[in-house]
Amino acid sequence: MYDGKLIIPGLLIFLVLMISPILFNGLDAGPVPKPEKPVGVTKCVKSAQYMRTSHMKVLDDWRDETLRDGDRTPVEIDGVKYEKSLMNGCLKCHTDKKKFCDECHVYTSVKPYCWDCHYVPKETF
Amino acid sequence: MDIKRRQFLKIAGLSTIAGIGAPAAFNLLLKGETSPVSYASSGGSAEASHDDAPAGVRLGMVIDQKVFDANIGLAQKCVTACHTVHNVPDFGKDNKKDAIKWIFEVPFEKAFTNKSHYHRNAHLHDSDFLVLCNHCDNPPCVRACPTKATFKRKDGIVAMDYHRCIGCRFCMAACPYGMRSFNWRDPRPFIDQTKHNKEFPTRMRGVVEKCNFCVDRLARGLQPACVEATGNTGAMVFGDLNDSHSKIRKVLDENFTIQRKPALGTQPSLFYII
Numbered sequence: 001m002y003d004g005k006l007i008i009p010g011l012l013i014f015l016v017l018m019i020s021p022i023l024f025n026g027l028d029a030g031p032v033p034k035p036e037k038p039v040g041v042t043k044c045v046k047s048a049q050y051m052r053t054s055h056m057k058v059l060d061d062w063r064d065e066t067l068r069d070g071d072r073t074p075v076e077i078d079g080v081k082y083e084k085s086l087m088n089g090c091l092k093c094h095t096d097k098k099k100f101c102d103e104c105h106v107y108t109s110v111k112p113y114c115w116d117c118h119y120v121p122k123e124t125f
Numbered sequence: 126m127d128i129k130r131r132q133f134l135k136i137a138g139l140s141t142i143a144g145i146g147a148p149a150a151f152n153l154l155l156k157g158e159t160s161p162v163s164y165a166s167s168g169g170s171a172e173a174s175h176d177d178a179p180a181g182v183r184l185g186m187v188i189d190q191k192v193f194d195a196n197i198g199l200a201q202k203c204v205t206a207c208h209t210v211h212n213v214p215d216f217g218k219d220n221k222k223d224a225i226k227w228i229f230e231v232p233f234e235k236a237f238t239n240k241s242h243y244h245r246n247a248h249l250h251d252s253d254f255l256v257l258c259n260h261c262d263n264p265p266c267v268r269a270c271p272t273k274a275t276f277k278r279k280d281g282i283v284a285m286d287y288h289r290c291i292g293c294r295f296c297m298a299a300c301p302y303g304m305r306s307f308n309w310r311d312p313r314p315f316i317d318q319t320k321h322n323k324e325f326p327t328r329m330r331g332v333v334e335k336c337n338f339c340v341d342r343l344a345r346g347l348q349p350a351c352v353e354a355t356g357n358t359g360a361m362v363f364g365d366l367n368d369s370h371s372k373i374r375k376v377l378d379e380n381f382t383i384q385r386k387p388a389l390g391t392q393p394s395l396f397y398i399i
């Protein structure tokens with residue numbers, strides 16, 4: 001192999017860099033996020049598991065239904081009506097963005113741009 | 126004749142492209158999906174086509190300039206009402222470049238560019254006219270929008286989904302009334318924090334915005350904010366143009382009204398009593 005004495009150490013350094021997170025942290029994925037649940041409410045518009053994986057889909061569907069089809073009939077769960085809205089629906093129960101939304105978003109390093117336009121409860125911008 | 130390999134490839138390539146493209150173009154023309162004549166150049170004849178308004182709800186508005194003339198400051202009240210409930214930023218009077226406007230006042234010759242302005246009377250000369258999105262029945266902005274961020278709803282409202290807007294500004298070029306504004310910069314710092322509406326979102330840098338006919342307020346059974354601001358003066362009437370018993374139809378039946386640039390065939394839903 002030409003230049004083997006450069007290529008092989010180079011590959012080794014690359015390999016070490018690539019697995020460095022595992023070398024440092026082992027198989028520990030860090031503290032699991034614990035989003036704070038709203039007090040006094042037990043049921044969400046969908047099951048907790050569905051919301052965990054697909055809340056963005058719910059929000060997208062609501063957006064299209066309200067805006068495009070003009071269908072703003074509230075979602076009714078156990079006699080309680082929830083507006084199909086992030087600001088005027090979800091955030092009425094989940095009043096603390098930092099302790100709820102940000103918990104998982106920060107952990108999984110997703111940066112949704114909801115907050116560029118939608119107000120966070122009690123927000124001063 | 127001696128054809129070089131290179132030339133042969135060129136000819137073969139071009140023939141293939143022509144072969145693929147031609148049937149598609151022919152089909153479109155045969156089905157009439159694209160008119161060979163553009164709407165904008167069709168001039169006067171388009172005015173007649175305003176008769177065939179669709180069935181179902183079609184929301185519209187009448188603006189009575191006589192009432193606005195008699196109530197100095199009323200128009201400004203409408204502007205403030207709209208811009209407050211929709212969190213429209215205020216960049217100050219001196220910054221015209223960044224200004225965002227959903228509803229605003231313009232002189233007669235800017236509102237009605239195709240009417241004669243020669244020797245107009247003092248009333249037309251001195252008054253400012255409220256302009257907002259016309260919620261056209263044949264909206265060129267919708268046709269121009271490549272992402273369907275701007276769309277026409279069943280009730281005639283030309284609405285926008287800011288999530289989808291990519292800021293290409295095709296719609297601004299297409300709107301013949303200049304009723305759309307582009308967010309050149311982050312609007313949030315320019316929204317009055319003491320008055321803003323916490324139930325309504327703001328916009329972000331890089332999207333276009335315009336009057337939404339208060340679609341969110343209508344859903345709650347309210348009148349548009351500008352109409353509400355005129356109180357019981359009757360300066361603005363909002364309602365269903367297709368409902369023969371509605372108040373707006375009564376006003377339209379009893380008054381002579383004009384529209385902005387009807388010759389373009391956009392079929393506006395706004396009417397003016399001059």
Ligand code: SF4
Binds near residue numbers: 257266267299301303
């Ligand atoms: S006035 Fe302009 S923005 Fe409004 S619907 Fe007509 S073309 Fe579109």
Ligand code: SF4
Binds near residue numbers: 289290291294296
């Ligand atoms: S600027 Fe936005 S709304 Fe206008 S045409 Fe482009 S994507 Fe559509």
Ligand code: SF4
Binds near residue numbers: 228257336350351352
């Ligand atoms: S109808 Fe609503 S959005 Fe449009 S100008 Fe009036 S207040 Fe503003």
